[in-house]
Amino acid sequence: MLRITILCDNVVGFPFGIGEHGFAAYVQKDEETILFDAGSGKGIVANALTFGCDLKAARRICLSHGHFDHTEGLPQVIPLIGNPEVHAHPGIFQERFGERRLGDTVVRRFIGIPHRREYLEQLGARFRLESGFHEIAPGLFLTGEVPRETPFEKGDPNLLIPFSGSFTQDPVLDDQSMVLPTSKGLVVLMGCAHAGIINTLQYARRSTGEKRVRAVLGGTHLGFLSPQQLEDSMMELESMEPELVAVSHCTGLPAAARLMQKFGERFRFAHVGSSFLFD
Template identity: 50%
Template structure:
């Protein structure tokens, strides 16, 4: 056995061990729904790529979807390492127009070829966030890295949706989420240009995805800029399914006021969530708090995390 072969064998063992430990994957059963995290800020084993961003590969009995693309650094390598075939994706869904969720579009289209892209038209807006630039904070561009026309020449077939919709059997996108809570106020550092001035980004394009399973809804978040509780309330109202089995993805609680975290923690108890698998923009402090509160129902969701839901 060569050194290279020995390393490859060791790596496969590490990946298999990690999946058995975290996802209880013994003898694998046929799963009705499977969500695999392809891009996220952290990785649990070697040969996977971490980056600030998010993407999830979603397999259902009737469709295969990609939810976001990360920045583009890890999507292809991670999909190959985790044996998730991007060429089989039926639709790409964009959670919102930030670079860390859309930057991998060209890499994806290079593998997939022409593909339907479900998104809110506001993903095309110029987006900014106040960040330190020298001694002061200034608006820095953080939006979609390419113009619509360039993406369409590369095979992006945009399907613009502004309202709640079923995009595949038992797969839904929120569309615009009504802001009903009084504590999910958003991050004022996110801004857009309006009439020559900077105004708070309304995040009309903040999408989440819901899978309607036999155990209840599986909710997949990009960054939850619309507010986690607003999103869950909207999805349970629109789908008519009030059981929320699992929530996976970024919650943006790491950038939220302390008061919002406390009220979010209290409101989450209404949903009796069985699996809370958060990551990306949730933040280390809120992650620790959620882990303490949810105990065995909590999971961290780095690259490689798999959520299976059987019939």
């Protein structure tokens, strides 16, 4: 049995939930419970209580990448869990910035993890940093660093890292997703898919040897990318024939609307309180 419940998202899907700019999911697979990301710290604990997700049952936290909206809630959940293993890429603490233009003004702000590693370890975090595809528990895999192979998935030019006294585009090499094989194919849970949803899915298929993609859930970052990349991504995704496409967070409403048009009854919003069950 596999159940994925969305605890943090920009939009609330059910009464009494709290929305925020961020993402987190509560993953239950057989006897294993894992927290995937921790949101931006506004609603994760309250939403877990509201939707019946016992954070104390989670033995591990998996981080999709080092942005604030996936990690700011860590100081709230780490003490609740106790001494969780925190699985992430070695580059998770990279200094990061986001840039946007407001009229003639360019605004740049820090968007990396707002907490030092030492502080999180004092709270009880036990970091397990790996860059390759690996199994963290029976039937639960993390992609680690995803090879960038598709010609059309170019990343977000507004995400920056310091470089030689200036800034350059952040490739977000620490971006990783969770891969959950089932009897009907792979369920792939993404935080933001900065590596590209197609790169991620192709790598998951190659790494597991399972070609069927049963479900794609979570953030896709398609809302911040070009319309052409959205169309190319949808075409490639359709060729994989997923049963479910359930999007959250950085997908954005315009991109989600196009995905809904494309996938019809196979499309779902993955908002706060949404729960997905796979046998």
